[in-house]
Amino acid sequence: MNSSKQKQSLIARVIKEPLFAFMIVGGLIFGISAALQPQTSEKSDNIIEVSDVTIDRLTAQFDAAWKRDPTPEEMQGLIDTFIREEVLVREALALSMDQADAVIRRRLVQKMTFLMESASSGAQPSDAELQTFFEANKDTYAGKQxxxxxxxxxxxxxxxxxxxxxxxxxxxxxxxxxxxxxxxxxxxxxxxxxxxxxxxxxxxxxxxxxxxxxxxxxxxxxxxxxxxxxxxxxRPVAAEPALDDVKEKVIEDWAQQATDDISKKMYQSMLANFEINLPDTQENVTQ
Structure with a gap:
């Protein structure tokens, strides 16, 4: 019985570790990257697959906008639009139109930032972690002077x-x-x-x-x-709140801090994969 509890406790601690979240999101990034890589087969480059998943997605998008399923004619129009978009996107990529485009770069950065920040979503601090965070930032929650x-x-x-x-x-x-x-x-x-x-x-x-x-x-x-x-x-003395008085706000701030910490660790891990070459005047600057 004790052995089972110890195993459960160990699993819980591992899951809460930022490194665990990083590994999960890192695997997700790798999977997405692999899925998006162009195939070497000439045949796959010329095939546009309109799968059942695509049909379901188009239907769901139409339903969200119009609160009903599309008619057969409307469905065909959605498919035609999807095909046109896919053709133009592939041709644009073939012409390297995505390179050196500030708008596309910003959007990619936003997506990666969102992906990194999502690594800590749903994380909950233990009572001890929350108390430690509260004590370290107690001045933030004190009443206004x-x-x-x-x-x-x-x-x-x-x-x-x-x-x-x-x-x-x-x-x-x-x-x-x-x-x-x-x-x-x-x-x-x-x-x-x-x-x-x-x-x-x-x-x-x-x-x-x-x-x-x-x-x-x-x-x-x-x-x-x-x-x-x-x-x-x-000049009344500012009240010093107890943790229970501001617990919701403390949890929110703890979660934001956890998100920031994991995002920084993930960025540093990605940065380690690159060699940064800078002008002599900016030597050793990599941030």
Whole structure:
């Protein structure tokens, strides 16, 4: 009984290994490549096979578009179109029209990229793997930093003396509404994340007051509109989530990382089959 469980456990570990997925996809690539290689027989080059599989595919495509099977006349038209396409494609390949064509190259790269990325599709992490990934990337899942603040607008330009007088007045208890210049900007924001603060005052404003102590007016702080005096009233600590709170997102990110890792390994394996010749100025650059 224990031996059977050990074998099952070993098989499960092997199947989850990226190398196993690579071998499967590598075999698939080899099979596709072999199937697409032109045959040496002159007879096969001149034969266009309209097989039952071809008929089924054409029928399925027609049904997907029109929600019914094609009539005999429509089926004949589909076959004629398939034959015409096959003739033109083979003649184009015979004339090497696929060579040095940027559109075809991009499409082939897309197909190979999709094939490599599909190697990890359906892979699921163990609880231990997921926990390890979560711990290594915990900052990614932490709650957004927020700040509550008040601000007084001093204007597009302000002298140092005027800014100092306004700052002293505010720290002495002056009503913010009696200091500075009127504007359409809000006088306060409550528990606002960087996206909201920067959307209100301009990019970088949130970060510029992030190190400012709370409860004290400071500045002037520059925004996209001019200069401000700012008092940070609250800076709540960002919540640190538990794995169960963000498990779906962590699994998604783990799967993307696994896909990236396998794709890189497969590319490096393919790259090893080639000798790269570069100009002297780019020697040793192969990536």
């Amino acid at each position: 927020k700040q509550s603040l008040e601000q007084v607008y001093l204007g597009a330009q302000v002298s140092q003396d005027d800014a100092s007088r306004a700052l002293a007045a505010l720290n002495d208890g002056a009503d913010p509404l009696t200091v500075g210049q009127p504007s359409l900007m809000p006088g306060a924001l409550t528990r606002a994340p960087a996206q909201v603060v920067d959307a209100t005052f301009g990019r970088g404003f949130f970060a510029s007051v992030l190190s400012q102590p709370t409860g004290v007016w400071e500045g002037p702080v520059r925004s996209g509109y001019g200069y401000h005096l700012v008092r940070v009233t609250e």
